[in-house]
Amino acid sequence: MPKPSLGIALRRLKPLILLPAFALLSACNAxxxxxxxxxxxxxxxxxxxxxxxxxxxxxxxxxxxxxxxWKYRQSNKDADYRPDWDHSTHLEVAxxxxxxxxxxxxxxxxxxxxxxxDPYRPLDRIEPGRAAPETLRPLQVNVVALDWKWLFIYPEYGIATVNELAAPVDRPIQFSITSSTVMNSFYVPALAGQIYAMPGMQTTLHAVINRPGEYKGFSANYSGSGFSGMRFDFHGLEPAGFESWVSRVRASGGSLDRAGYLQLERPSENAPVMLFGSVEPGLFNAVVNMCVEPGKMCMHEMMALDDKGGLGIESARMTLPLTYDKHGRRGAVFGDQPSYLASLCDPVDGVDAEAGVQSRALTLAQTSPLTGAGLTPPSVSLFRATAPAGAGQS
Missing domain, CATH: 1.10.287 (Helix Hairpins)
Known part of the structure; x- marks a missing residue:
């Protein structure tokens, strides 16, 4: 009896060869x-x-x-040969x-x-054929992308969590999203599309979860060495289950204030779930305006001053603390202590300096940084540059 050829043997083994590919596909999540x-x-x-x-x-x-x-291959001698054909209206239309x-x-x-x-557009329906009730208020969730973890604040309930998110089914959710340092991307595939989180800015996402379950969320924008561990669990819960979850978080005993946030925002990889039973009011607004640090002027306060024309030369001392230099050198430019501008020179002073003119610096009666609203500008004595005897004379 003749032995089967190699080709026949390979055809018989083909299903077995494909098994590893099917095994890999079984891990796919659609x-x-x-x-x-x-x-x-x-x-x-x-x-x-x-x-x-x-x-x-x-x-x-x-x-x-x-x-x-296939039709016009070289070996097909029956194919039509039309060397003078150059146009067909029917073909051009098609x-x-x-x-x-x-x-x-x-x-x-x-x-x-x-x-x-549009992620900024409030939801007008919960699911097909079911409009969103006008009396049903959306669940407010403030999202902060940290290095490398997610902070979720529930202002309605006064609680916060790290790397754990929950929402009741069939209730619209309004996410207010920002970042502490670099750009990130908030993404829960089962819930809605991804939305960027950017420092000093607030983006919005409206969404709703329709089925209870455990879902995954993560950052869809590379943001450094801990990016791969920047994941969190999203719990879709029935209303009663969500209230139980809120009670569990409140009973955790943790409290998140500004000082705690400054420690929390420091980079950490693969951070565990953290629960905070209370949150300092206004914390999220301070994060957006980059003024969590006590005494630091908020971005919206500076913009309000700029809108009114600024405070003149004295306000130059307030610009450096607004530089968002992350936790390591917060409010500092040279060294590890906060530093501020003490004097300025205009283009004329620069020209005079090149000519050998000695300039006298600004003297400030008050050297402490100007912070917060209701500023009291320091008294300033400004001396113009003076030239030494004989300088600049022909």
């Missing part, structure tokens, strides 16, 4: 295509419809490419008309989806 939140589901539908519309052109083009390559219609359809769908799924 949460983007099977989300549990209405906003993410609408985004999924937009992705699927756009893909199908593009396939209406892509599949025929790929099929015709194979067909023409080539240009079909893609044009697809582009118009994609543009209309994308334009509508961009406005309907």
């Amino acid at each position: 949460v983007v295509l099977a989300p549990s939140g209405d906003v993410a589901a609408q985004q999924r539908d937009l992705l699927v419809v756009s893909t199908l519309l593009m396939l209406l052109i892509i599949i025929p083009v790929m099929a015709l490419t194979v067909f023409f390559a 080539i240009w008309g079909a893609p044009l219609l697809i582009i118009i359809a994609l543009g209309a769908i994308t334009w509508a989806g961009t406005h309907l799924l």
Whole structure:
């Protein structure tokens, strides 16, 4: 009896060869295509419809490419040979008309989806066919991207957590998002699309979770060595379960004030879950305005002063503390202690200095930094540069 050839043996072993590939695919999570939140589901539908519309052109083009390559191959002597053919109105209409219609359809769908799924737009529905009740207030969650962990503050309940997020099902959620240092990206695939978190700025995301469950969230923007561990658990809970979760956090006993936040924001990798039963009021607003440190002028206060024309030369001493230099040298420019401008020179002073003119510095009656609202500017005695005897005379 003849032995089977090598090719037959390989064909028989082909299913076994493919088993490792199927094993790898079994670990895939199709949460983007099977989300549990209405906003993410609408985004999924937009992705699927756009893909199908593009396939209406892509599949025929790929099929015709194979067909023409086979029909007009060199060995096919029966193919028509038309050396004088140069135009076909029907073919031109098909080539240009079909893609044009697809582009118009994609543009209309994308334009509508961009406005309907605007993350800043409050939700008008909880799920298909179910409008959001006007009396149902959204759950407010303040999100701070730290190095390398997530801080969630619930101002309605006065609690906060690190690397753990929870929300009741079928209740709209309004996320207010910022960052402590560098840009990050807040992303819960089962809930909604990703939104950037940027220092000194506040972004917003409206979303809703429709099914109870345990979901994953993470940063979708690389932000340093601890980026891979910047993940958190998102709990979709029934209303009663959410109230129990809030009670558990309140009973944790931890308290988060400004001093605690300054320690919390220091870089740490793979941070564990932390619970805070109370939060200092106004903490999130101070993070956004980069003035958590006591005595530091807030960004909105400086902008209000600038809007009124500033405070003149004295206000130059307040600009350096607004430099966001993270925890290591907060409020400092040279050395490890806060430093401030003590004098300025204008372009004329610079020219005089090059000519050998000795300038006398500003003398300030008050040298402490100006901070906060209701500033009292120091008295300043300004002396112009004076030239030594004979300087500048011909």
